[in-house]
Amino acid sequence: MSSSSRFTTRRRSLAAVGTAAALALTLAACGSSSDSSSSMPGMDHGAKSSASSSPSASQAMGDKPGMDHMATGNGLSDTQDGYRLTSKDATLPSGRQAAYRFTVTGPDGKAVTAFAVDQTRRMHFYAVRSDLTGFQHLHPTMAADGTWSAGLASLAPGSWRMFASFTPAAGAGKDKDFVLSRTVTVPGNATKTPLPAPVGSTHVDGYTVTVKGEPMAGMAHPLTVSIAKDGKPVTDLQPYLDTYAHLTAFHEGDAAFAHLHPTTKVTGDHGGPDLTFHAELPTCGNWRLFLQFQTGGTLHTAALTLHVG
Incomplete structure (x- = not known):
């Protein structure tokens, strides 16, 4: 095969x-x-976008940026089956490159460090503007302690959702595909584009x-x-x-x-x-x-x- x-x-x-x-x-x-x-x-080749964010479902529910606890299966949650996407980055600067750092924890609360290779990578990371006019697809690097770092190109002001797509290589979620996400805010004057x-x-x-x-x-x-x-x-x-x-x-x-x-x-x-x-x-x-x-x-x-x- x-x-x-x-x-x-x-x-x-x-x-x-x-x-x-x-x-x-x-x-x-x-x-x-x-x-x-x-x-x-x-369309964004991992650089800039000129569109503003429309309210996301999590914002409508009153969640703070970076804290998303929605239904699983569509990537709009930061947790599923005991696995959680965590990050201290609730905001990122606009107009320049920035690193988004995050960790995936397992059902035992510890950082996951064993990931299966999927399409030649152990982690696929997406940064998507809430109005869908900004898009970056990256393959971050992981430190020994399980902290991932995604080097983002310049982000325009607005609300962005950060998706992590991965498959654990061990533990309760072994060989199961996950897509988890959190939102971040990029401060500044956002310009609305339909x-x-x-x-x-x-x-x-x-x-x-x-x-x-x-x-x-x-x-x-x-x-x-x-x-x-x-x-x-x-x-x-x-x-x-x-x-x-x-x-x-x-x-x-x-x-x-x-x-x-x-x-x-x-x-x-x-x-x-x-x-x-x-x-x-x-x-x-x-x-x-x-x-x-x-x-x-x-x-x-x-x-x-x-x-x-």
Whole structure:
């Protein structure tokens, strides 16, 4: 079995966790969603964003920044099954690089230091603006005591959610996938920008990225991503994290997390132009997709809005 196939099998368990709970609310919620007004696509290569934060679900409930105790399965909680994401960083500076330091503790209250390698990394870390116009995907480093450090590029003022995606290599949660998160505030004058309207394609670094598929909330559905350049199909995609493209999605309004699992087999440095993904988005509304792919040793990040009915 290829590394991409093994990853697909393991990761599907994570998507399934939130699906059952979400289905109970899907019919009521889907009728109340509204499309965002159109603007220039907001996308961040791990640098800056000019959009402000809209209130997150945790803020609406009165939580303080960095203290999130919400339903598990969508990444909007800092705790699940006895595992907890902890950090002393409730604020981060704006306009310059900064390190976000955090620890994962286990059911015994001790820092976890044994993590399984997943897509070539032991920890995947995401910083996402609450309005989904800022995005960074990093692979932090861990000290001997279990403290992780994520070197963030410049953050614009507003509210950001920090996601840690990992799989313990030992203990009660061994081989189980977790996505935990906490919020931080970046002080300053935040400028509000609406989420770009749903579209079928977007452009980045001279490439055209097209997404085909009409997923329904709470149901498994395939998505196809096609990549072209100068009107010609791209066939020189290089493996990135054991796949030809890494795709994550965040839900408008609460920034709920979903990972879309790649199903295309990796066969060297000639991937493309069509890539398939197993999509299981638990709730309706607009989702912001961030697709990362590599050509010629350069990583590209494309973003577009997908509406889920």
